[in-house]
Amino acid sequence: MGTLRRDIWITPEGRQVVWMTLASWLLVLGVYQLTETLSGRFGWLYDIPMDVPAVVLVALLVLPAYPLVLALHEATPWQKWLIFFVVALVIASLQSMVNLVENRLLGVIPRFDAAHADIIRERFARVMQGHFYKTFANITLIAFTVQVRDRAADRMALLEVSARADRARLAALRLQLNPHFLFNTLNAISSLVGAGRTREADEMIERLSDFLRQTLEEDVDAIVPLSQELAALDSYVAIERIRFGERLNIELNVDRALRARILMPSLILQPLVENAIKYAVAPARRPVTIALSAWEEGGRAVIEVRDDGAGVAVDRSSITSTGLGLANVRQRLETLYGEAAALAAGPDATGGWRVRLRFPPTITSHL
Known part of the structure; x- marks a missing residue:
């Protein structure tokens, strides 16, 4: 008793x-x-x-x-x-x-x-x-x-325990991105230094510092406006532009009103663009354009990352250097939104590769 x-x-x-x-x-x-x-x-x-x-x-x-x-x-x-x-x-x-x-x-x-x-x-x-x-x-x-x-x-x-477990899972998924990205960036800095391109190496270190400051200050389960996610993505792209120069083109097709209205998990776009750079820009000998578009459709926010690289020749959905990539993004969306979110990836009809995310445009996660 x-x-x-x-x-x-x-x-x-x-x-x-x-x-x-x-x-x-x-x-x-x-x-x-x-x-x-x-x-x-x-x-x-x-x-x-x-x-x-x-x-x-x-x-x-x-x-x-x-x-x-x-x-x-x-x-x-x-x-x-x-x-x-x-x-x-x-x-x-x-x-x-x-x-x-x-x-x-x-x-x-x-x-x-x-x-x-x-x-x-x-x-x-x-x-x-x-x-x-x-x-x-x-x-x-x-x-x-x-x-x-x-x-x-x-x-x-029980719900609180489940929510804490989900937050811990999200934290693990989010924190996996930093070592993954750092590994690639530090390798690039090492290559620039070895090639005697110290000015570019210094600039990449400065850009890397800016990017890490932005991302590490965010809560691991933060839901942020699309505008904030695009700002973090811009810091990341600035680093990659140093590596690839004119071979990397970024095209944004996002209405300004949507940038404030659409809320999304932080650092969800960076692995998608990184995936496109790895498999479309890095192997190419010509300029490659990565287009990022956003719109609302059927009560869902739709984010699309599309490139005009060699989409048909390589099945990128099953090839990632550390086992993260699209699988990591899909797990985060599933944890936050359940069946209300979806990720589709595959060759684009016009050539290249396309990844499309669908999720509720406001904070509707069960956490």
Whole structure:
């Protein structure tokens, strides 16, 4: 069995039990008075000054059952019902005594003495039965309320654990991008230094510093405007332009209004452009254009990264140097949006390769 808490009455749950108990007993009093009125008996009007305080006191006698219900959290159903039965008998006896005192004050019982023992027993038995049924039902209602509340709390705890797991998974996926990108960039800087292109190497280090400052300051599960994602992408592209010069062309087809309206996971575009540079720009001997477009369609934001490189010759969806690439992006979208998001990749009809993302344009993830 659990332990009794001393602060249960100052909690929202404790106050809810108090008001629920008072309301249920006052409702019983109201129903009784209504039936008396419908029967043409109006004597209850003179008893109100005594009835209402007596009913409130009777209701307050039920409240000690609440901490008991909490303490029986781990008890078996049979143990709970047996204890509820005994407690209801004890409380009903106390409530009946309150009603005897009320009857004495109203003159229904002339005196508490042996001469009036029969009327005392008759009155006690009559109210005892009614109080027992109502008190047992009240305790059962309290127990049911506690059970529903506990199940809701357990459900919320499971959801929170699931959300934390999803955030940890997102963090792992996001943090994988930095070593992947750093590996490629540091290799490029090393090649530039080896080739004596120190000015370009210095510029790449400066651009790398800017990019890392932007990306590492972001929360791993941040949802950012498309405009912010494009700014981070611009820092990344500046690094790659140093490597490939005129062979790399970037074309943006994004309406300015969409840049603020579309919200998306941070650093979701960089691996798509990196994939295009790796398999379209790097092997090419001619300029390659990577076009990034964005629009809204069917209640979804659509982001497309398309290049005019050798799309048909290489199946890029299954080839990534570290096993990340598109699989990483797909997992992040699935974690954030579930079935509301999709990633499609394949050769473009006009040549080259195309990757298209679809996801809700606002913050609708389950995290």
